[in-house]
Amino acid sequence: MxxxxxxxxxxxxxxxxxxxxxxxITANADDFELVALCDIDKRKLDIRAKEHEVFGFTDYKEMYKIMKGKMEMVSIATPNSCHYDQAIDALKSGYDILVEKPIDFRNKRVEEICAWAKKLKKKAYAVLQVRYNPTVGMVKEALGNNLLGDIRSVTLTQRWQRPESYFDSWRADINVGGRTLYEVGIHYMDIIQLLFGLPEVKSSATFNNKHKYVEFEDTVFSILQFPSGASGSLEVTIASEPSNLECTLSVMGSEGYIEVGGRALDKIERAMFLNQIFEDKWNKLVGKFGKSLEPNSYGTHAGSCPNHPTLYAEIAKGKGIDISEAINSIKFIERVYDKEIK
Structure with a gap:
């Protein structure tokens, strides 16, 4: 293409x-040019707009109107609850969109964004950049080549740290930030459903072990069953100390075992096979993929691997992650919370 x-x-x-x-944008300067910024914090906006020598707006609707004919795409990186309205309004104003996670807290509203994009013949992309981790590509290809045989069990363990100051902002408001899975777990739950299908959630339990003044949980456990019949479990917490400890995906199959770990699903920890031929195929496969980037650092805490340059590069090729791809990860989160033990 x-x-x-x-x-x-x-x-x-x-x-x-x-x-x-x-x-x-800088890494893909042949394909993208920054022309405008918008933020409700005028002081922050003025600093950024001056730094990058672009137009600055405190009202996104004004930006949409004034930049008509001078801008083709809008990247939406605002508090979570703002995404839906800003995305719909951008599409109606004639712009393609790239939306940070979560697109919305309800899958039906993501479907509405998809419908508007289709109706208006505009492109709508999702920031699901963990899909570009080389480790994810390795596991996906291994599964495609049936190196693990029949999948018996899938486990995700995300033990991250978030300081109390993390919630000194809109993230503490459940109506703005959503809950822990929308803000922290979503990227890795997306990988689970991408590789193994959208699971049924048998049961869930939530706990508030550290951030007790926040109105929602900081720890989630769930029991899962995948479309293939494989069992699974999910553990997501932001109560670990002193830092992010691990984000681990363990896959047990009839022919072997793969464990992807590191702090952000960025390292292959173990890969073992019953069959030497499958082990040789795995070793050959690993050589095709590069090394993962170091996870994002935000000073007080860390996040996922910063694959945004790859994300933009794929958009430039016309192969970005369509926003419809975000629907199942939102459905997955909804299922976990629907099965929460009260």
């Missing part, structure tokens, strides 16, 4: 993830 023409981009939201988008 041929590359698209150079796209002029406006970013809404100059918060913690803003720099990842700037890095991605």
């Amino acid at each position: 041929p590359k698209l023409k150079k796209q002029r981009v406006g970013i809404i939201g100059c918060g913690v993830i803003f720099d990842r988008h700037i890095e991605a």
Whole structure:
């Protein structure tokens, strides 16, 4: 597929993830150009707009109106509850969109965004950049080649740390930030459903072990069953100390075992096979993929691997992650909370 023409981009939201988008645009300067910024914090906006020599707006609707004909794509990096309205309004204003996670807290509203994009013949992309971790590509190819045989069990263990100051903002408001899985677990739950299908959630339990003044949980446990019949479990916590300890995906099959770990699903910890032929195939497969990037550091805490440059590069090729791809990860989260033991 041929590359698209150079796209002029406006970013809404100059918060913690803003720099990842700037890095991605800079890394793909032949394909993207930053032309406008928007943030309700005028002081922050003025600093960023001056730094990047672009137009600055405190009202995203004003940006949509004034930048008409001067901008093709909008990257939405605002607090979670803002994404839906800003995405719909961007599409109606004639722009393609790239939306940070979570697209919304309800899968039906993500479907509405998809419907508007289709109706208006605009592109709508999701920031699900963990899919570009080389480790994910390795496991996906191993499964495609049936190196593990029949899958028996899948386990995700995400033991991360978030300081109390993490919630000194909109993230503490359940109506704005959502709950822990929407803010922290979503990228890795997306990988589970991508590789193994959307699971049925048998039961869930939530706990508030550290952030007791916040109105929702910091720890989630769930029992799962996948479409193949394989069993599974999910553990997501932001109560670990002193830092992110692990994000581990363990896959047990009839022919072997693969464990992807590190702090952000960025390292192959173990790969063992009953069959030497399968082990040789695995070793050959691993050589095809590069090394994962170091996880994002935000000073007080760390996050996922910063694959935004790859994300933008794929968009330039016309192969970005369509926003419809985000629906099942939202469904997965909804299922976990629907089965929560009260």
